[in-house]
Amino acid sequence: MSHHSTNPISEEHPAHPLSALGWNTRVETAFDAVAHNAPHVLLPARVSEARRGAVGVRLPGHETAALSPEVRRAAEADPFTAPTSGDWVAVRRSGDTWLVEAVLERSGTLVRQGVAKDSHDQVLAANVDAVLICEAADQGPNVGRLERFLSLAWTSGAAPVVAVTKAELAGDRLPEVVELVESVTTGVEVHTVSAHRGLGLDELSARLRPGATWVLLGTSGAGKSSLLNALAGRPVMETGAIRDDRRGRHTTTHRQLIAMPGGALFLDIPGVRRIDVPGDGSGLERAFADVNELAERCRFRDCSHGAEPGCAVRAAVDEGELDSGRLERWFRLRREAGWNRSRGDARLRAERRREWKRNTREGREAGRLKRGL
Ligand SMILES: Nc1nc2c(ncn2[C@@H]2O[C@H](COP(=O)(O)OP(=O)(O)O)[C@@H](O)[C@H]2O)c(=O)[nH]1
Ligand SMILES: [Mg+2]
Ligand SMILES: [Zn+2]
Known part of the structure; x- marks a missing residue:
């Protein structure tokens, strides 16, 4: 093996192949706990995109993984447990497919409150360290919306940062806009940026620590994709009059966990139109x-x-x-x-009641079997 390393530090502490995807000791511990007792050889992977019944994962290469029967059953019983963007999972090779055998314990989740009466809360992203809330300088700001985004971010356990985007479009109103934003963002950093003019990008980039996972929140058209492209220094997202849903986009799946030049990661999650304030106040x-x-x-x-x-x-x-x-x-x-x-x-x-019924039914059946009936 060659010893002509250009970086002596990395030779002493060889980087984990997944460190560019946010791998850390917390995740390592969670993975070891699962892998230790498993009957199969498991590998850690990070979910870049949740699809119906399967997930896109980074291993660190791009793969698609199906859900194991246990993981699928658990997800059907409680959608909250289904692997989602940002999740760390344990996968194994089975024939020519990958199977998700376990979802590792999450450090935090960005959850959208279920809106319909019987709807479940939806986990938008897992293991998120920080949320970048974008509010366009030329359209408001909408302080009520900002307060909702901030509530959602704080509930997830991730630290919010606010970006007032398209700053150059506000003209003379800019100080007034920023002041309004700051009046509803106590204790939160506010960055004034322009993706088109390159304003405020260095300051914001300096906040993107290596290995940290970020999520962008903001209405469609707020300038999220443009900001991400400007921070990345290359086009990683499509911008402009593109519908903010899965069908309307032409980005490929591997673009959903985007590594920034400084080593931070951005999760691209489906656009959130309506923010209901979480019941957990x-x-x-x-x-x-x-x-x-x-x-x-x-x-x-x-x-x-x-x-x-x-x-x-x-x-x-x-x-x-x-x-x-x-x-x-x-x-x-x-x-x-x-x-x-x-x-x-x-x-x-209602769920507990259903579960209790199911368990007692199973219990009765088990009892019957035991008694030879
Ligand atoms: N003038 C100006 N327009 C911007 C800026 N950032 C984004 N836009 C425009 O705003 C529109 C929406 O931007 P986009 O990044 O797609 O928003 P997203 O829906 O939040 O991802 C596009 O037409 C962009 O060109 C900016 O800094 N200045
Ligand atoms: Mg966009
Ligand atoms: Zn009072």
Whole structure:
């Protein structure tokens, strides 16, 4: 073996073949736990795209993997467990196909709240470290939408960063736009960028640490693909008047886990049109940290910030410190979160009931078998 390595560090610590895809010690531990007891030889792989009944994986080469019967059954019983973009999985070779034998424990998930009454929450992406929320400078900004995106991001456990895109189109309004964005993004970094003019890209690139997995959130036309291309320094995504769904795009599957020059990864997930605030209200409260801070100073611990005396929230509105629109949106989002939570609970109860019935039926059958009936 040659010892003329140009990089002595990598010789001491040879990089894992999957490190360019975000492999780290946490994932390694999760994989070892699964592979250790497996009857087959398993390999780790990262899901770049979920399809019907199969996934596109990186091994690190591009492959398609079918779901093993166990993984498929688990996914049918609980769609939350189905392998999705960004998931780390254990695969094995079976004949001339790859099979996903297990989905490794996730560090966090970006979940879209189920909208229909009986619909399940949908995992948009797994193992996401950071979310880049794009809001176009020339169309708003829509602060209510930003608050929803921020709630979603915080709930996932990933850190949000906001990009005000197409900055040059805002002209003189730019400072006002950025100020509005900052008024609803307490504790979140805001970058002003222009993909077309190359503005703010270096600063944003510096935030993209090697091995970190990012997801872009924003409405169709917000400039997400253009920004990604500008950051990548090459066309990795199609831009412009292309429908933001699977059918309308001509990008090939291997483009769905995009490695940036600095070593960060971007997951391309289906466009999210409607953001329902998750029933788990923790992300929402984080997105409204400024309001919550005020609420701690209310005289009554259970203050509803209505007409009670000593309400610090209402006082802040009266003094012009807190925008009354933001307060109204907080009330509305909390109500929504409450509805979604109770709906989720009802769904969970129904599922438990079904499972209990199934188990007792199986139990009865097992008992009958044992007794030789
Ligand atoms: N003027 C200007 N237009 C931009 C910029 N970034 C994106 N656009 C345009 O905005 C439209 C939507 O961009 P795209 O990246 O496809 O948005 P996406 O739907 O969020 O991926 C396209 O016509 C882009 O050319 C920018 O920095 N400046
Ligand atoms: Mg796009
Ligand atoms: Zn109050």
